[in-house]
Amino acid sequence: MRGAVIHAPGDVRFEQLDDPKIQQPTDAIIRTVLTCVCGSDLWPYRGLEPIGGPHPMGHEYVGIVEDVGSEVTAVKPGQFVVGSFATSDNTCANCRHGWQSSCLHREFMSTCQADYVRIPHAQGTLVATAEHPDEEFLPSLLAVSDVMGTGWYAALAAEVKPGATAVVVGDGAVGLCGVIAARELGAERIIAMSRHESRQKLATEFGATDIVTERGDDGVARIKDLTDGIGADSVLECVGTAESMQQALHATRPGGNVGFVGVPHDVQIAGEELFFSHAGLRGGPAPVRRFLPDLIDRVLAGRIDPGKVFDLTLSLEQVAEGYRAMDERRAIKTLLTP
Amino acid sequence: MRGAVIHAPGDVRFEQLDDPKIQQPTDAIIRTVLTCVCGSDLWPYRGLEPIGGPHPMGHEYVGIVEDVGSEVTAVKPGQFVVGSFATSDNTCANCRHGWQSSCLHREFMSTCQADYVRIPHAQGTLVATAEHPDEEFLPSLLAVSDVMGTGWYAALAAEVKPGATAVVVGDGAVGLCGVIAARELGAERIIAMSRHESRQKLATEFGATDIVTERGDDGVARIKDLTDGIGADSVLECVGTAESMQQALHATRPGGNVGFVGVPHDVQIAGEELFFSHAGLRGGPAPVRRFLPDLIDRVLAGRIDPGKVFDLTLSLEQVAEGYRAMDERRAIKTLLTP
Incomplete structure (x- = not known):
């Protein structure tokens, strides 16, 4: 063969x-x-x-x-x-x-x-x-x-619930499937972070209600603007870099959850910062x-x-x-x- | 005054x-x-x-x-x-x-x-x-x-459910209150990690079913012996050191949860290790x-x-x-x- x-x-x-x-x-x-x-x-x-x-x-x-x-x-x-x-x-x-x-x-x-x-x-x-x-x-x-199984798991690990606000970090195939999963699990607002037009379009087709093109601190500020100033209930981290993990944690409200499915490469999470964020965190191969x-x-x-x-x-x-x-x-x- | x-x-x-x-x-x-x-x-x-x-x-x-x-x-x-x-x-x-x-x-x-x-x-x-x-x-x-409010939060963050196996890392006042919380939330097996006789006694009085005196890798091995080889459903981390956090993560089964309430001092969590552990993690001031x-x-x-x-x-x-x-x-x- x-x-x-x-x-x-x-x-x-x-x-x-x-x-x-x-x-x-x-x-x-x-x-x-x-x-x-x-x-x-x-x-x-x-x-x-x-x-x-x-x-x-x-x-x-x-x-x-x-x-x-x-x-x-x-x-x-x-x-x-x-x-x-x-x-x-x-x-x-x-x-x-x-x-x-x-x-x-x-x-x-x-x-x-x-x-x-x-x-x-x-x-x-x-x-x-x-x-x-x-x-x-x-x-x-x-x-x-x-990718769909992984996006599904990201949404479950981020504990997307009916009526929730979900953020998807990463506009690759897994992130886009995460949008589908968040929609299927009943999220009311789904914010896709993407700066590529074709991916934004697909995210919207899959159920994204908002697109945020900014990254890093600016991206987090935009998420806060859209979420009563406190951050989202559920954040799907679908990249796996230190920057994307920071963005995901900072975009999550206290008591919210990050599901991370991008295999982390050189990512260290500061215990004290995670502690005071009150965010829940679960990842892994789906x-x-x-x-x-x-x-x-x-x-x-x-x-x-x-x-x-x-x-x-x-x-x-x-x-x-x-x-x-x-x-x-x-x-x-x-x-x-x- | x-x-x-x-x-x-x-x-x-x-x-x-x-x-x-x-x-x-x-x-x-x-x-x-x-x-x-x-x-x-x-x-x-x-x-x-x-x-x-x-x-x-x-x-x-x-x-x-x-x-x-x-x-x-x-x-x-x-x-x-x-x-x-x-x-x-x-x-x-x-x-x-x-x-x-x-x-x-x-x-x-x-x-x-x-x-x-x-x-x-x-x-x-x-x-x-x-x-x-x-x-x-x-x-x-x-x-x-x-301390009781914090032990309660540790058990909730670790998602202690009726019938679950819970491990409590730390035998200070918060850890001991965590034993009470795990019992109240219906844990069937509560394993207290303690090497101090008076604290072991109080843990048992509060509802601990097992005491593990070993620490580090040996302690984790003992927990695995008691949990079908895979680790506990819920682990309450009530210390806040790098060593206790490692012990907590390693004692948790894939899909289980760590609630951490000891304010982390010099704790860094490796993203890749957390990823493959499949453990959920939530902490913070209760x-x-x-x-x-x-x-x-x-x-x-x-x-x-x-x-x-x-x-x-x-x-x-x-x-x-x-x-x-x-x-x-x-x-x-x-x-x-x-």
């Missing part, structure tokens, strides 16, 4: 690779129907995360089951499946609490920009749809496997598996359309161009078709 | 001071019935917080109203009142959300180890009891004004005013007896000895009678 391999910053190649095989009785092999490039893939691509040797890339996928190990009974060959970027047995103590992305047997997927993918812990990781979904739903189902059945239903019912975050579609063999387009911010998110 | 004044680390004196007077129409003057020394008073006493010039001390009080300003109608002279260490107008946007300790007009009380005290924003800060409480309840009502009516009721109904944290009673003029006894850990908490 063929798949993407990163060799060095800026150097992603489309190469011939060995076909994946069942290695454990808990594995499944899927044929990739759609995959894509994630904002987090840009960290190593930009040289901001060590790469080590050449290795495959990609952790988002929907596909058709090709083969399953002897212990996999929940899905079977021929079924269309959606999974999470983090595998989970869905039976351990953390999974039982709904924190499948802290599964005691968790593995992070990393070989999905390819024709075929081996899914560890397939029984607890994959969710099959009742039938093969219509073509129009496929990008949104793919989005559910990561337990997407918990949300999959619900989010798949919302997609298939036509309630949410997170697939709109894909504004560039390429064939899988053009994966290198897919990275470049996102790196240069010519695309929000690149969809790849094997 | 007479009151405590700190001059330098280790140097608290009992001095003649001017009687407080109504300065604003929102003030009240109370005659102190009971006051006490707080664990947080030990930070400047130990030279760990700057003192600047000599200044009065104390922020815990119950008393009898002597005089009120023209805008104070909620309490009147002769009434017995309990207040919070933080004043609040109880009408601003933050107060309306229940975050009175972030009141836009907040002042931190700091003159309460004295015969008389001026209470700013008395209308929103003080709660009067229906009648003068029996003597036996007075220490517990005093505890409600700070919004005691929100809890006062409920906690006063629980005391007067005999449900809770947080006054037991006072294991040394001195007359107010012996205040210097009260500090010494706590500094040398001869006392958990010193009650002072004017």
